[in-house]
Amino acid sequence: MSIHRSSSNEAIKHLVLIIGALIVILPFYVMLSYSMKSPREIETNTGGFFGAQAPMIDEYCVKLGKTPEECTTIPIIFNYTEAFKKAPLLRYLFNGVFVTLSIFLIQALISLPAAYALSKLRWLGRDTVFALVLFSLLIPVHAIALPLYIMLAKVGLVNTYAALIVPWTISVFGIFLMRQFFRTVPDDLIDAARLDGMTEYSIVWRVMLPTAIPALLAFAIFSVVAHWNDYFWPRVVITGNRDLFTPPLGLREFKGDADGSAWGPMMATATIIVTPLIVAFLLAQKKFVEGITLTGMK
Amino acid sequence: MPDALSRYPHQGIAIGLVAPAMVLMVVILFVPILIAFLLSFTSYSLGSEQLNWVGLDNYRKVFSKSTYQKMFSSTLLYVAVVVPVSVGLGLGASLLIHSLKFGQNLYKTIFFLPVMAALLAMAIAWEFALHPTIGIINHTLSAGCESNGWYSFATGSWYGNDVSTSWYGRGCEKGFPLWLGNKDYAMWTIAFIGIWQAFGFNMVLYLAGLSSISPELYHSAEIDGARSAWSRFRLVTWPMLGPTTVFVLTITLIRSFQVFDTVEALTSGGPVKSTYVMMYAIFEKAIKHNLVGIGAAITVVFLSFVMLITLIQRWLVDRRVHYA
Numbered sequence: 001m002s003i004h005r006s007s008s009n010e011a012i013k014h015l016v017l018i019i020g021a022l023i024v025i026l027p028f029y030v031m032l033s034y035s036m037k038s039p040r041e042i043e044t045n046t047g048g049f050f051g052a053q054a055p056m057i058d059e060y061c062v063k064l065g066k067t068p069e070e071c072t073t074i075p076i077i078f079n080y081t082e083a084f085k086k087a088p089l090l091r092y093l094f095n096g097v098f099v100t101l102s103i104f105l106i107q108a109l110i111s112l113p114a115a116y117a118l119s120k121l122r123w124l125g126r127d128t129v130f131a132l133v134l135f136s137l138l139i140p141v142h143a144i145a146l147p148l149y150i151m152l153a154k155v156g157l158v159n160t161y162a163a164l165i166v167p168w169t170i171s172v173f174g175i176f177l178m179r180q181f182f183r184t185v186p187d188d189l190i191d192a193a194r195l196d197g198m199t200e201y202s203i204v205w206r207v208m209l210p211t212a213i214p215a216l217l218a219f220a221i222f223s224v225v226a227h228w229n230d231y232f233w234p235r236v237v238i239t240g241n242r243d244l245f246t247p248p249l250g251l252r253e254f255k256g257d258a259d260g261s262a263w264g265p266m267m268a269t270a271t272i273i274v275t276p277l278i279v280a281f282l283l284a285q286k287k288f289v290e291g292i293t294l295t296g297m298k
Numbered sequence: 299m300p301d302a303l304s305r306y307p308h309q310g311i312a313i314g315l316v317a318p319a320m321v322l323m324v325v326i327l328f329v330p331i332l333i334a335f336l337l338s339f340t341s342y343s344l345g346s347e348q349l350n351w352v353g354l355d356n357y358r359k360v361f362s363k364s365t366y367q368k369m370f371s372s373t374l375l376y377v378a379v380v381v382p383v384s385v386g387l388g389l390g391a392s393l394l395i396h397s398l399k400f401g402q403n404l405y406k407t408i409f410f411l412p413v414m415a416a417l418l419a420m421a422i423a424w425e426f427a428l429h430p431t432i433g434i435i436n437h438t439l440s441a442g443c444e445s446n447g448w449y450s451f452a453t454g455s456w457y458g459n460d461v462s463t464s465w466y467g468r469g470c471e472k473g474f475p476l477w478l479g480n481k482d483y484a485m486w487t488i489a490f491i492g493i494w495q496a497f498g499f500n501m502v503l504y505l506a507g508l509s510s511i512s513p514e515l516y517h518s519a520e521i522d523g524a525r526s527a528w529s530r531f532r533l534v535t536w537p538m539l540g541p542t543t544v545f546v547l548t549i550t551l552i553r554s555f556q557v558f559d560t561v562e563a564l565t566s567g568g569p570v571k572s573t574y575v576m577m578y579a580i581f582e583k584a585i586k587h588n589l590v591g592i593g594a595a596i597t598v599v600f601l602s603f604v605m606l607i608t609l610i611q612r613w614l615v616d617r618r619v620h621y622a
Contacts, residue, residue, distance in 0.1 A: 010398070010399060013394050013397065013398060014398070014401065016394060017391070017394055017395065017398075017401075017405050020391065020405075020409070021405060021408045021409070023494070024408055024409055024411065024412060024494065024498070025408065025411075026427055026434070027420050027423035027424045027427055027494075028411065028415070028420075028423070030423050030424075030426050030427045030434060031419070031420070031423040031426075034423075034426060042432065043432055044432075045432050045434070045437050110318050110319050110322060111319060113315040113316070113318070113319075114315060114316045114318070114319035114320075116315060117308075117311075117312040117315035117316045118316065121308040121311070121312040121315075122305075122306055122308065123306050123308055123309045123312035123313070124306055124309060125313075126312070129316055129320065132320075132323065133323075136323055136327050136328075137608075138604070138605050138608045138609070139327050139331070139601070139605075140552060140556060140604060141326075141327075142556050142558075142577065143556065143597065143600055143601050143604055144327070144330040144331060144334060144597065144601070145580070145581075146334060146580055146584045146585070146590070146593050146594060146597050147329075147330035147331070147333040147334040147337065147594070147597070148326070148330050149584075149585060150333065150337070150344065150590065151329070151330065151333065153344055166326070167326055169322055169326070170319060170322035170323050170326050170327065172323065172327070175319060200308065200311045200315065201311075201315075204315070225414060228416070229415070229416040229417060229418075231416070231417065231418040231558075231559045231562075231563075232556075232558045232559065232562075232577070232581075235562065235581070236581065236585055247416070248416055248418040248419070248559075251416075251418060251419055251422070252418060252562075252563060255422055255563065263426070266422070267422075267423070267426070270416075270419035270420075270422060270423060273416055273419050274415045274416055274419050274420070277414050277415070277416075278411065278414055278415060281410070281411075281414045282407070285403075285407060285410075288414070289410065289502050292413060292414075292499065292502075293499070293502050293503055293506065
């Protein structure tokens with residue numbers, strides 16, 4: 001009796017969770033499906049998930065004077081090639097990688113020494129500096145976007161890579177996190193390094209950094225996910241210069257001038273932007289969950 | 299001072315190590331707050347040379363003009379919907395998943411996907427799903443009008459309800475909502491996408507909280523007479539999740555105050571300013587229309603909100619809340 005009841009309980013739980021999962025997956029389904037369908041299939045809501053993949057003629061290609069045979073293609077190939085042809089998507093992807101990696105590297109370069117000084121050295125003013133770090137954790141950078149934008153405009157940096165990167169170079173959260181981690185590193189290790197004649201700078205990079213790899217990796221995931229997906233800040237500081245567009249900006253511009261026939265390529269672009277992180281997440285779930293929920297360790 | 303030197307042998311080097319971080323912290327975080335504060339008392343715009351002091355004019359406008367009243371009310375509506383629902387769903391999902399015999403990881407993975415995906419891209423995918431004529435949602439809803447069983451269930455006509463008084467019955471007759479294009483639905487639709495995106499994050503934090511509760515606590519609660527699942531939840535689970543809840547609430551609050559991507563891409567603050575949230579207002583007024591003074595005043599109000607919330611959280615954490 002009780003076994004019977006608990007298994008029907010279990011079934012109800014699964015039912016609820018499956019309905020939830022379907023709603024969660026819905027936009028992913030739409031995105032992937034549209035990225036494979038022909039314009040007609042999208043407009044009439046036919047073709048199932050994959051579309052019929054019936055041969056279609058690229059009308060723009062015909063207008064260029066080529067024969068219809070040369071211009072015949074199938075929707076999935078049309079959509080994905082169009083995504084790269086309509087806009088310099090490769091350039092956007094490169095910008096995304098460049099900006100995201102630069103931000104993380106500079107954040108690490110700045111926070112590790114500071115975290116070391118705050119956790120392992122005794123000096124006058126340490127408590128004051130740490131109090132400032134704690135206070136700064138309160139400030140969301142997006143909220144001060146306007147004054148930052150004014151400052152960047154005043155020094156002529158709007159529409160540069162610097163504008164995309166500089167406001168994120170200081171991660172008080174990174175300092176805080178690494179400090180907490182460094183506190184667990186035994187002092188003996190540092191004393192031994194000093195006896196070997198290492199300077200404090202080389203201790204940071206050759207003793208502390210190697211012990212901090214797991215924490216740093218989690219922080220890297222946290223930082224990279226946030227900045228690859230960020231739309232607000234690039235939208236503020238990049239105005240119209242396509243060469244500096246990050247992937248979300250490129251997608252937004254695509255949407256701005258998309259008509260019915262471009263929906264497939266647009267969703268192909270969206271798929272290309274979303275896929276790298278999703279795949280990385282599926283491959284290293286534990287690390288990702290750890291990294292993204294880092295903020296929960298406070 | 300030989301004494302200080304021997305007590306703090308690393309004074310110089312330590313200053314050198316924190317200096318870059320300190321300089322950046324001041325320039326990137328503190329100076330902008332000061333600038334926002336100063337500009338909020340001016341009618342400054344980029345390109346003009348002088349600062350015109352206007353006193354409290356900007357604040358007076360922000361707190362009296364109907365545009366900004368709509369801004370506050372839509373932001374508060376969004377926050378008031380997204381925070382409790384996404385925290386509640388996160389808790390609910392984590393409790394369900396935690397009690398499963400198999401399939402825990404699968405659901406966890408699926409529910410976490412929206413956290414990883416670029417919100418802008420997913421917002422556009424939602425826009426297609428919600429499209430009034432070709433979208434899969436309205437398409438499915440109107441297909442349901444043809445199915446007798448479902449129709450009578452959804453309209454309530456099976457127990458004698460008048461079809462035209464039900465939401466679904468009217469949808470079948472006059473068409474289903476435009477969702478993002480209707481001022482009565484737009485903010486709710488944006489909030490729905492916000493919940494969709496946020497609850498998986500909360501779920502993961504709650505799952506971490508749940509797995510750290512010692513099973514012995516449940517045993518002793520049972521010995522003390524807590525037999526039903528509800529009383530075990532009330533006496534053990536909920537109080538033990540107190541710190542997680544405080545944290546999850548704070549971070550969801552702060553993030554939902556900052557909602558921008560979905561609004562900018564899907565509604566541009568409309569229709570009739572029904573989705574005119576604060577971050578979008580700052581963006582539109584100060585950056586698109588170059589009305590920096592007003593934007594700065596909204597920034598200051600916004601910052602005070604966010605900092606107040608975090609201070610309350612810290613205060614709660616310091617008191618070690620356990621909701622018992």
